[in-house]
Every structure is written in structure tokens, then in C-alpha cells.
Amino acid sequence: MINKFQFKLIKQSSKTQARVGEITTPHGKIKTPCFMPIATAGAIRSLDFKTLSDLGADICLGNTYHLNLRPGDKIINQAGGLHKYIGWQKPILTDSGGYQVYSLAKRRRITPRGVEFQSHLDGSTHFLSPEKSIKIQQYLGSDIMMVLDECPPSTANYDYTKKSLDLTLKWASRCKKTHTNPRQALFGIVQGGLFEELRIKSSKETQKLDFDGYAIGGLAVGESHQDMYKVLKYTIPTLPEDKPRYLMGVGTPENIAEAIEIGVDMFDCVLPTRNARHGHLFTSEGIIRIKNNKYKNDFSSLDDQCKCYTCSNYTKSYLRHLITNKEPMSMCLNTLHNLTYYINYIANIRNRI
């Protein structure tokens, strides 16, 4: 059936564990490895969805926690679902709120039932259980849903991480039971911190629940690059070949390239969009900090290897002028370029595999 989630492994590199694949969803196909730009509350900061589509993004990511607070999953459901509401007809992945268990640690309390959040907007109390996370994601109608997990910080010790993992496994099972819409895929999340034994256990137990894909969570949460690399090296080979693998929240172009070589297929990260707003621009010559005085008279394009609207029409001098002058257009042009850079960077790796 064409509407159902599918993953096809197209090619396996002969030199590394890198792979080329294709995910099929009710809203179209996604070539992997892929990068998923983040539309937290249903909008990319400073980039419209038509431009995002034109620059080659196959999928974007929405945050359940934020969308549930504003505008509310019921409103989005009444509007005909998230795709229609935000004007993006390609695939969408929604996270579960699990990352906010980590990032909003001071505003939440974990119990076996779920997580109680104090809204970062108005302090009101919101309860998120595994069942509720899936129900919200079903209301939103994303193509790929994530299970609710606890994402412990990289400094968590063995005992805490083990206990946390047990909770995450129970929640994964409850998410799976709540999942009823066959048009939506559900991914499990492998946790276990920096402990090989726990990662392997998490991988095996999560697979027993039989998900449509597997994410590696609990990385990019403060650990060193070496630690992240080690975890991937022993975790990824335990995952099934015929399911997509998603490394959550990673990362720099270099980190992504490395992770692809270990066999990861999907990525999301705030870096290209957040750094764009701060004027840190990714180019084929390295990162350019466009606020720097030396670009005042620099009439060359940002990246002569890039064909995006920003690089085709503007000089470093103009881009510096916009950010110095706090023009909103600065964020738009910088975001457009950084996302183009990420999407093309991964497309080039894919073509080389």
C-alpha cells in the first residue's frame, strides 16, 4: 500500500557503514541520509515553507511539547492536521516531548505515569504521559511519531541512567499500545547514556517492541565528541539494517558526516537555523562570522560554491550590514543559506556513497 511507511535500503557503502536509503510516507518520499530542519511551533524561524521545499528539504520536524501549548493539538486537528495548518505538504516528524524532559529539567517532575511540566510560557501545569504524547501526535497527524522517553543528561551516573532506561522502556511499550493510526509511523528511542551495557540493553529491548525506525537519544546533551562517537560505534551495529536510524539533535556538518559513516540515516539540529540568527554561516571555506568588521568592504559572495538566493544575490558586505542594522531580512537570508548548506552537504555525501 502506497500510503504506508516504508524504508528501502538502496545502497550500502563498501568502505564504511554509510548507507543510502529511501523512506516512503503518506506525504512523499525522503532520501536518506537526510537532514530535518526544525519548525518548533509550526514555523521555521525566518524561512517560509515554500522556500524550504525549493531548497531541497524532504521533511521537517515539529515539537509536540510546543505545539501542544500553542496553538494546541485540538486546534491543529480541527484545521485538518499539522501539514495543512502550516502549509507544508511533505513529510513531518514530530518529537514526543522527551527532549523537553531534558532541556526543561527545572520545570518538570517525572513520575512513572509521565511528566508534569510547568509551561515555559505562563507557568501553567501540563501533564504529558506516553499515552498523551502519542494521542497528541496522532491529532497532529505527523508522518513519523516518536515515543516519549526520558533523556538524561550526559553527567547522569550508571544507577540513574539504568533506572531511567527502565522507565523509558516501559513508556515505549505504552506508546506502542496507544499507536492506532496506520498512516503514521512510530520510532523507538535507544537511551542508556554513555554506558555500553545499557545502550545494548536499550537497543535489544526497544527492538522487541518492533518499531518502524530507531532513534539514538541522549546524545548531544553535553558529552564530548569522543563519547558520542564511541556510543554510536557500539550502538548502531545492534540496530536492524532494514529500519531507518535517526540520531537526535546532531549536529555540526563534521559530526553528521562521521555519523553517516557509522550508519546513521536521519538527523535534526538547531545549529543551521540558530547560528544563522547569530550570523555564524556555514560555507565551503568553513564558518564565517558575518558580523566581523573585515567583511564591511567585502563584495564577494558568501560562498561561491553555493547557488542559494543569498549567495546568488548578495555580498558579505550586505549581509554584514543587515545583521549590524538588526534587519529581520538578515535572519531570512542567513537561514536560507545555512539550511541550503546543510541540505546540500548531506546530498553530496549521499551521492558519494
Add this chain to the structure above:
Amino acid sequence: MINKFQFKLIKQSSKTQARVGEITTPHGKIKTPCFMPIATAGAIRSLDFKTLSDLGADICLGNTYHLNLRPGDKIINQAGGLHKYIGWQKPILTDSGGYQVYSLAKRRRITPRGVEFQSHLDGSTHFLSPEKSIKIQQYLGSDIMMVLDECPPSTANYDYTKKSLDLTLKWASRCKKTHTNPRQALFGIVQGGLFEELRIKSSKETQKLDFDGYAIGGLAVGESHQDMYKVLKYTIPTLPEDKPRYLMGVGTPENIAEAIEIGVDMFDCVLPTRNARHGHLFTSEGIIRIKNNKYKNDFSSLDDQCKCYTCSNYTKSYLRHLITNKEPMSMCLNTLHNLTYYINYIANIRNRI
């Protein structure tokens, strides 16, 4: 010669003083009546120039005062001129800094030689004379330049306004003498406050200097709508038929429609862009304040008469969500719609004349 500034009167309404015309500049033609979106420091707030062009704008406006402070006219000149620097190949009009003599009244001192400004950015001192204003505008390379004038507030009395007008006339003459680039047109500005005698004098004396077009300045500076209307009624008929007439800084769609009937050809105003940022959206059903709670569940489009990207893809509920959530995309979508509304509003009037 095709590159030279020309104004062709195409049609004169039989019922009113409204007229249809066409301005030719080295960067293309402008159908009049026209609206000129404001790109103060070389960027439309929250709208890229490609989209601005696509939605039908024939010309945009840059501010000499702001561009001179940042990035500086010399940098823009080195970059190959304002058109190239900002990536807009259609006509550009630059103002002279005269409006800032009014709007930054607390930060400037007027002398016969010119105006001394304290920069609104860093407090540094900048001197703007008629000669310097024209030289900067020639450095920028705009298609239409404006003379430096003093724009007194609507509360100025007869004596002050008369004295101010004499200064403006002297400055106009000095601007005219400084103007050397035949590819750039230069417009005179009629001042005279709310005093018919002074307006008539200003109109006659300014015309003696023989400019390429005539602006009405010193309106939309605090006076009542009735006063503005009166001034236009007795001033416009004193202007030559074969030159374009530009009403500076006006206004609401209704004000523009009225002024067109009196014979005005060109308009600029911050309203569509500024109001967009505050969520005041112009529609065929009147102004919509999109922050209003009642739009939370309103899944209709903003304006079903409008075919812009915003109205074609989004509901009022989504637009409300974006502005409530302070998403930068809110400014982009709202600005795109408001400017489309203005451009189409005037195009419809033009078609009816």
C-alpha cells in the same frame, strides 16, 4: 534616449482629476499611480526583494539618512551602487534626509548651510547639506533623487513656516546645481504647511527651478485628514500636468484613493509594513487585528479576495498563532500580504481610471 527619466501621461479621468501615467527610468518602467514600499536601510523589513518584485512592486524607496550612516554611501558606491548592493534591479527612489529633519527634530540643528544630526545609532555628529544630500544620492545611484528640504511640523505657525519655506527654496536651488548625473532624476518638494499662500508660492518657485517631478511634503506630519485634503485641493492644480506628483508619507488606502482623485501619482508609507509587524492586516473586509482571540479557531483565509502566498496557504488561526508565538515568520507573511494589498489596491484604482 531610453535611459533617461520620462513621464508619460496616459489617461486623464473624465470624472475626477485622477490620472494614469508611466514613468521610465534606467531601471525600468513604473506604472502610476504607484505605491513605493520602504526599504529604509536597503532592506524591506521581513520581505525579500524577489518576493517584492513578484507581488508587483515597480519601485522601492531607500532612505539617504539611514544609508549614509550604515553601511555608508561610499561602501554602496564601491559595491556598484544601491541596486546591485541590495539585489533590486527595478527603479529606486531615495529621499534626501529631509524627513529626518522633522522626525529626528530633537537630534538636529538647522542652519542656512544645512542640518547637523546627532546619529540615532551612536550619537556621533553628521552634517547634511543640500550639496551633500545630492552627492550621497548620486553615490547611491538611485533613479529618482529628492531635494533636501525642511519639513516643519503641522503645528508650525505662519512666520516659522514662511521662513522655513524660504530656506527650502534656497536648498532646492543648491540641490539642482549639485545634480550632475543625467541618469538620475531629481524631484522638487513643495512645502508651505497648512497655508495656501505659502503652498502656492512654494509650488511656483519650485517649478521655476524645473525639476523632473514634484513632491508634496509636510503632510502626514500630524495634521487632520481634512487639512491634508484641503492642501492637496489647492496645491495639486498648480503643478504641471506633464510631471509626476508624489505625495510623501501618505497613507491609509482611503487617503491614497482620495489623493489619486485629486491628481497624485506616487505614494510611499510605512503603514503596510509597520502595521504588518503589529498584526494589523489590510483586507477587502477592512482591517483585521490578527492577535484577537476570536481568530484562534478561525480556519478561513485572511482575505478571500487576495491571492498572495499568505492568503493562499494560511488561515487566520495560523497567522494568529505565529504572532502570538512571536515567530519571525509572522512578520514575513503579514508584510507579504499587506504590501500585496496596497499594490493591488492601487492597481485596481489605476485600472478603473
